[in-house]
């Protein structure tokens with residue numbers, strides 16, 4: 001079915017959506033060529049190694065409950081390292097632990113008594129957890145929806161827990177503290193946090209796309225190959241050549257998909273983020289929690305001693321600290337480090353003077369802002385025969401959203417082939 005420039009399927013974009021689509025097609029024996037514009041696969045899931053530290057390009061975690069990850073990834077080979085469930089919150093100038101009493105019953109009492117939120121709030125968290133774990137994911141995605149802020153208020157949560165826990169927590173997940181994201185996405189995230197662990201691979205998040213590539217026949221991926229235009233089943237490339245596919249999958253981020261398909265309606269606005277990494281002398285405390293800003297409203301949204309979770313992220317005598325900034329409070333480049341250091345010194349004292357900035361990742365195109373209607377859009381492009389679209393903008397802006405949408409595009413092609 002293939003010649004030098006003709007393929008059964010051509011996938012444009014080597015992020016998690018495109019790779020998942022390619023893996024599913026390979027499993028079904030369908031020959032596919034994947035084109036990736038940059039010099040590596042993974043898209044927004046990228047890791048760099050700098051002076052012996054592993055730095056993910058923006059703080060990211062894998063929720064092991066993600067169904068598509070369970071389906072496509074070998075967790076054992078990823079050597080996953082786990083965060084402690086729950087979080088440390090800043091409250092009244094101190095850290096308070098909000099543990100997950102379902103997974104750590106020994107901390108049930110201290111969590112019930114913690115000053116974050118009322119007893120009613122803690123009961124409601126239990127109710128939210130039970131509600132989000134009921135039914136299938138497609139059922140969850142079809143529930144009535146409103147903004148997360150309205151949903152939490154209607155659920156009965158106090159302003160305190162909304163502002164001190166949900167805003168930085170959900171804000172950190174969707175890079176948007178306004179809580180305007182759909183309640184379906186809140187339910188999805190809560191379900192994922194409840195149904196598995198919070199993990200990072202020992203070799204960095206980029207181990208995830210690397211593992212997907214290993215499942216593909218060799219020669220399936222062309223790096224530094226950018227698609228610039230579609231003409232029916234022909235794809236024109238930036239290097240002046242072209243290739244054709246019986247089926248074409250657009251697995252780029254939303255704005256590139258809009259350009260390729262000449263459909264501006266696919267374009268999205270974006271939530272941005274900034275992550276800074278600091279090298280520190282080896283920390284004595286072994287906290288493996290996520291730290292949330294709690295009642296503080298300065299620049300930091302979340303922080304973590306990431307080498308406490310995965311010691312492989314730092315050389316043996318060092319610790320690696322990851323700090324992400326509140327999306328609405330992105331300072332200018334020049335002042336970022338000093339503002340962050342001031343706040344870290346308030347939190348951890350003079351030891352912060354010894355911490356050295358390793359790298360700052362400013363990520364303007366972090367996550368697509370999706371309107372309330374977006375979840376689970378069809379992978380088939382209206383009016384265009386044999387053209388499919390996938391990516392996190394079609395579903396939830398997450399690893400699961402990207403991988404599941406890639407799988408769904410592959411399934412659509414497999415069933416189309418079966419009927420023709």
Ligand SMILES: Cc1cc2nc3c(=O)[nH]c(=O)nc-3n(C[C@H](O)[C@H](O)[C@H](O)COP(=O)(O)OP(=O)(O)OC[C@H]3O[C@@H](n4cnc5c(N)ncnc54)[C@H](O)[C@@H]3O)c2cc1C
Pocket residue numbers: 012013014015016017018035036037038041042043044045057058059060061062063225226227228251252253256273363365366367390391392393396397398399400401402
């Ligand atoms: C800072 C940050 C933190 C995150 N944290 C989490 C988290 O903790 N948990 C979670 O589940 N999710 C998280 N996410 C979201 C998750 O990483 C993304 O939703 C997912 O990786 C998107 O994958 P994708 O394949 O849809 O898109 P992308 O990763 O954007 O992939 C698109 C690919 O298409 C390529 N491309 C574009 N145009 C062309 C072209 N013309 N020709 C060829 N190739 C092209 C691009 O180079 C890119 O490789 C985070 C994202 C960011 C940025």
